[in-house]
Amino acid sequence: MAVVKLVTTLPISWKEFEVGDWANTLLSGKNVACIQIEKIKSMYSWQNSISSEEEWRLTMTTTSELINQLIATIESIHPYEIPQIVWHAVNSENSYSNWIKEATSDE
Template sequence: MAVVKMVTTLPGDWKEFEVGEWAHTLVENLVVACIQIERIRSMYRWDGEVTSEDEWRLMMTTTTEKAPILAKLIEKKSPYDTPQITWTTVDASDSYSTWTEEVTK
């Protein structure tokens, strides 16, 4: 069986509780089964300049059915003009896939 792992980022100047509240709404609204949150350093090109900033990375687990809904929610809720929204479908154990399905119903 398979699950979807979706990744987005939030600004590094957000407090941990703000990131937690943002993530909590996704779990509470049954769009994701779980979210891992970590601080990272990102380097990217923006407006013709290479820049580097602290960010929060959120790796979310959801179902193939909920992935498009989650992507739209991130785009709507993100403070970024062009939020990172990437995902991949990965093989998972039957028990984890079943759990993911159950908690996102």
């Protein structure tokens, strides 16, 4: 099992409790072990123009076994037409890796 970090963003127009509710959907579904939420400034090219706006960034910790399920869930509940969904495997200390596995287990 590999530990995986996944990052996505949500609109800043969402209130903090709405972002929390969205994150709780993923946590209660055992798709992720934890989610860090922070406000960020994003700049990007969209529909032939440069945009700059604040967003919520959510950094999630999951396992390599659950990454495809997590992506499918995010795609099904995400408000953006084309959401940012990027991920990478990370190294982690053994006891933390074990906690991630336990936190995402149905047992």
